[in-house]
Amino acid sequence: MRPKLLVIAGVLVTPLVTAATALAGNGGFAPVAPESPNAQAIKQSYLFISLFAFAIFLLVEGILIAFVIRYRRRKRPREADGAQIHGANRLELAWTVGPVLILAVIATFVFVKLPTIQDVPASAATSQNLVVDVIGTQFTWQFRYPNGVVTIDRMRAPEGRTVELHITAPDWDVIHSWWIPALGGKMDAIPGKLNKTWFKASSVGVFQGQCAELCGLYHAKMLAAVEVMPAAEFDSWYEERRAQQEAGTSPLGEELWGGTCAKCHGLDGEGGYGPRVAGTDLIKNTQSIEALLRKGGILMPPVGRDWTTAETNALTDYLKEHVGNQG
Amino acid sequence: MATRVEQPHVPAWQRGKVASWLVTVDHKRIGILYIGTAGLFFAISGFLALLIRTQLTSPDNTLITGNSYNEVVTMHGTGMVFFVMVPVLAGLANFIVPLQIGAPDMAFPRLNALSYWLYAFAGLVFCASFLASGGAANTGWTAYPPLSLEAVGNGQDLWILSIHILTLSSAFGAINFIVTIHNMRTRGMSWMRIPLFVWSVEVYAWLLLLVLPVLSAGLTMLLLERQFPDTFHFFRPEGVDRGGSPVLFQHVFWFFGHPEVYIMILPVFGIISEVIPVFARKPIFGYKAVAFSTVAIGFFSMLVWAHHMFAVGMPTFLNIWFMLASMVIAVPTGMKIFNWLATLWRGNISLDTPMLFALGFLSVFTIGGLSGIYLAAFPVDWQVTDTYFVVAHFHYVLFGGSMLGLLGGLYYWWPKMFGRFLSERLGKWSFLLIFVGFNITFFPQHLLGLLGMPRRIYTYRHDGLWEAYNITSSIGSYIMGVGFLLFLLAIVKSVNGRRAGNDPWQGDTLEWYTTSPPPPHNFDDVPYVTSARPLYDLRRRLRESESSA
Numbered sequence: 001m002r003p004k005l006l007v008i009a010g011v012l013v014t015p016l017v018t019a020a021t022a023l024a025g026n027g028g029f030a031p032v033a034p035e036s037p038n039a040q041a042i043k044q045s046y047l048f049i050s051l052f053a054f055a056i057f058l059l060v061e062g063i064l065i066a067f068v069i070r071y072r073r074r075k076r077p078r079e080a081d082g083a084q085i086h087g088a089n090r091l092e093l094a095w096t097v098g099p100v101l102i103l104a105v106i107a108t109f110v111f112v113k114l115p116t117i118q119d120v121p122a123s124a125a126t127s128q129n130l131v132v133d134v135i136g137t138q139f140t141w142q143f144r145y146p147n148g149v150v151t152i153d154r155m156r157a158p159e160g161r162t163v164e165l166h167i168t169a170p171d172w173d174v175i176h177s178w179w180i181p182a183l184g185g186k187m188d189a190i191p192g193k194l195n196k197t198w199f200k201a202s203s204v205g206v207f208q209g210q211c212a213e214l215c216g217l218y219h220a221k222m223l224a225a226v227e228v229m230p231a232a233e234f235d236s237w238y239e240e241r242r243a244q245q246e247a248g249t250s251p252l253g254e255e256l257w258g259g260t261c262a263k264c265h266g267l268d269g270e271g272g273y274g275p276r277v278a279g280t281d282l283i284k285n286t287q288s289i290e291a292l293l294r295k296g297g298i299l300m301p302p303v304g305r306d307w308t309t310a311e312t313n314a315l316t317d318y319l320k321e322h323v324g325n326q327g
Numbered sequence: 328m329a330t331r332v333e334q335p336h337v338p339a340w341q342r343g344k345v346a347s348w349l350v351t352v353d354h355k356r357i358g359i360l361y362i363g364t365a366g367l368f369f370a371i372s373g374f375l376a377l378l379i380r381t382q383l384t385s386p387d388n389t390l391i392t393g394n395s396y397n398e399v400v401t402m403h404g405t406g407m408v409f410f411v412m413v414p415v416l417a418g419l420a421n422f423i424v425p426l427q428i429g430a431p432d433m434a435f436p437r438l439n440a441l442s443y444w445l446y447a448f449a450g451l452v453f454c455a456s457f458l459a460s461g462g463a464a465n466t467g468w469t470a471y472p473p474l475s476l477e478a479v480g481n482g483q484d485l486w487i488l489s490i491h492i493l494t495l496s497s498a499f500g501a502i503n504f505i506v507t508i509h510n511m512r513t514r515g516m517s518w519m520r521i522p523l524f525v526w527s528v529e530v531y532a533w534l535l536l537l538v539l540p541v542l543s544a545g546l547t548m549l550l551l552e553r554q555f556p557d558t559f560h561f562f563r564p565e566g567v568d569r570g571g572s573p574v575l576f577q578h579v580f581w582f583f584g585h586p587e588v589y590i591m592i593l594p595v596f597g598i599i600s601e602v603i604p605v606f607a608r609k610p611i612f613g614y615k616a617v618a619f620s621t622v623a624i625g626f627f628s629m630l631v632w633a634h635h636m637f638a639v640g641m642p643t644f645l646n647i648w649f650m651l652a653s654m655v656i657a658v659p660t661g662m663k664i665f666n667w668l669a670t671l672w673r674g675n676i677s678l679d680t681p682m683l684f685a686l687g688f689l690s691v692f693t694i695g696g697l698s699g700i701y702l703a704a705f706p707v708d709w710q711v712t713d714t715y716f717v718v719a720h721f722h723y724v725l726f727g728g729s730m731l732g733l734l735g736g737l738y739y740w741w742p743k744m745f746g747r748f749l750s751e752r753l754g755k756w757s758f759l760l761i762f763v764g765f766n767i768t769f770f771p772q773h774l775l776g777l778l779g780m781p782r783r784i785y786t787y788r789h790d791g792l793w794e795a796y797n798i799t800s801s802i803g804s805y806i807m808g809v810g811f812l813l814f815l816l817a818i819v820k821s822v823n824g825r826r827a828g829n830d831p832w833q834g835d836t837l838e839w840y841t842t843s844p845p846p847p848h849n850f851d852d853v854p855y856v857t858s859a860r861p862l863y864d865l866r867r868r869l870r871e872s873e874s875s876a
Binding site: 027028029030031032039041042043045046049052053056057060061063064067068071072073076078079080081082083084085086087088091092095096099100103106107110111113114117118171172173174175177179181184185186187188190191192193195196208209210211212213214215216217218219220221273 | 676
């Protein structure tokens with residue numbers, strides 16, 4: 001008898017606790033605060049579906065609990081028959097047609113929102129779309145800008161301007177999935193396939209995300225972030241970074257080291273999953289490093305097979321200065 | 328009356344306690360072998376689940392990381408799907424279906440034994456994956472290429488082989504079920520009079536037969552490309568003239584994979600449709616609707632596969648098709664839920680353990696169904712797919728649904744299988760712990776997914792809510808673990824448990840007509856069947872003759 005009551009109490013308390021937490025703040029009861037029109041429309045669709053889902057939840061659980069309490073055996077003999085009702089066509093028709101209507105309403109709402117979520121806003125004369133190539137590799141995100149600027153794991157983007165993302169993975173790599181929850185849904189980075197999505201950040205800040213498709217050893221560490229800057233600040237960063245990259249003074253080498261090498265070889269090159277590289281002769285030899293990056297080693301994947309010369313140079317320079325001398 | 332059946336001659340070496348089980352072709356013994364073996368794999372896969380939850384109690388844990396974590400996740404998922412749920416249902420169906428249709432055995436008893444032994448052998452190969460160089464398979468139960476092509480060592484190959492063998496086992500089993508149900512029903516048992524569990528096994532078997540060859544084909548392609556990468560290029564796009572596509576594998580896999588979900592849940596729907604009427608002392612509300620909705624779900628389940636792939640960048644018209652088709656499945660599923668609820672209406676409800684599990688199933692499976700609507704709406708799916716929201720969703724369906732229903736079924740049929748009850752007291756406590764633990768484990772995972780936590784990661788963001796929900800989830804999993812230990816204790820104690828008569832629950836279907844446990848030939852005689860509830864009719868006629876006499 002007592003377990004029965006406990007179960008009933010548990011069933012009653014769970015939604016109450018849930019509702020209380022939900023009122024206290026978004027705590028994961030809905031997608032994170034959207035910072036882009038597509039994420040916004042997804043969240044609206046989510047909340048719209050929730051209206052019906054929550055109502056159906058209450059209806060079903062309510063009926064279930066009410067019936068179990070109302071029609072429990074009490075003092076009747078165990079084998080006494082209940083009412084011998086074999087069905088009711090009208091009632092059954094009602095709970096077939098009802099869900100069809102609800103689903104039709106949900107589908108309609110989603111289709112109305114679809115253009116806002118899916119279609120890339122057209123470039124305007126005043127605000128050209130910025131196209132960024134997003135390339136997922138084990139276990140790093142590379143962002144390539146139209147002017148040749150490359151950044152690793154952290155994308156910079158202007159506020160209020162549409163950013164088109166062309167997402168893929170190199171032919172020899174595996175599938176990854178691009179996802180910054182505040183800036184919209186996921187899009188897989190698939191070898192041999194180009195996928196497109198976009199965002200238009202509505203406020204300045206750093207928005208976190210990470211790879212959402214199991215991609216191997218360090219899938220859990222394949223983080224991504226989008227740093228949204230005021231448009232003017234972005235423009236100056238964009239030009240400055242290009243100049244730095246050409247002059248060989250950009251932080252690209254350090255970013256490549258942190259994003260690509262350090263996950264296996266340790267942040268100081270002390271070794272980890274991969275061997276210790278700090279202070280080795282190899283690390284100072286630009287040619288062998290390049291060969292290793294392009295072709296891979298025994299266990300090491302060819303992480304730099306598709307890198308631009310700017311990237312390879314940036315990394316070899318960084319290695320010579322920072323990793324080669326250690327140890 | 329029993330003189331009709333002649334005992335076949337059994338050679339002396341086959342009569343031993345162990346040997347008789349090894350050579351058995353009796354569907355009841357094979358069923359028990361299936362259930363026992365699946366129980367063993369449940370213990371292994373469940374232990375792996377607890378390892379996962381223990382690693383995730385804190386973002387800095389180093390219990391299992393990197394590839395080891397990926398191995399554990401892969402083997403947990405594969406184990407639960409292929410080596411627990413599908414075979415345990417095959418085992419239960421093996422035991423119950425011939426009894427429910429009044430047959431002396433399955434149509435092909437030796438093929439039946441072959442199915443079981445192939446399953447056991449596949450299980451050995453699967454476990455051997457742990458011992459392979461490079462460790463067990465570590466690319467997820469979905470084994471997406473190119474990752475699964477890259478995987479070093481032979482763990483992935485053994486994984487492929489084990490599932491290959493298993494698909495043969497299941498295909499033979501499916502043929503056996505279909506032939507048995509079509510040809511061996513007792514006199515009077517027309518299609519509208521077969522028990523609903525048998526209906527669900529019929530659809531389960533057809534689904535297995537239709538989709539398993541597709542999985543076999545996909546796995547063969549994967550194996551060939553792994554072993555002969557210079558010759559075969561199905562999935563690897565590398566090079567201009569070698570045009571493979573990684574997405575192709577996903578289509579092949581999910582064409583099998585989505586019906587697989589229904590393969591794991593439909594027979595449980597059948598169990599629920601047996602248990603609820605018996606413990607509410609009513610006929611099922613809308614027999615035809617429940618039976619035909621099972622067929623409808625089976626059919627539509629083969630048209631929705633790519634809703635697992637909304638993020639691969641399909642054309643919009645395909646996204647729309649797979650969204651609408653997925654939503655359509657919600658309709659027959661909803662029908663079932665309301666029909667079960669209506670079966671409770673004006674009943675005489677006894678809350679014994681099988682009924683508790685059935686009602687628990689009803690309450691949490693509903694949540695799993697509702698969270699499915701979010702995943703069907705593809706723009707929303709873009710936000711929640713491949714996150715813990717999905718993990719929560721399919722555990723609400725496959726654990727809260729399949730597993731709770733299955734435990735109810737075991738409690739319900741245990742007296743028939745072994746002639747003794749499982750302890751009601753332990754049963755109620757284990758139900759309580761499993762039900763509460765389940766919700767504590769999996770409800771917060773919806774929230775983690777919405778906060779941005781992807782699946783299959785061994786470390787996560789240092790953030791108050793992420794850590795709070797993860798530790799809550801882990802605590803819930805330990806509570807469930809205790810619940811399962813109590814269940815195990817109930818099984819151990821049932822050896823000396825209370826004896827059950829032929830018909831301890833006053834059931835309506837034919838398995839309760841014979842002794843508990845049934846004799847090797849099942850029935851000495853079978854009453855002519857005049858409705859979907861032959862034993863109810865029998866009891867009523869008995870009462871009428873008593874009162875008139």
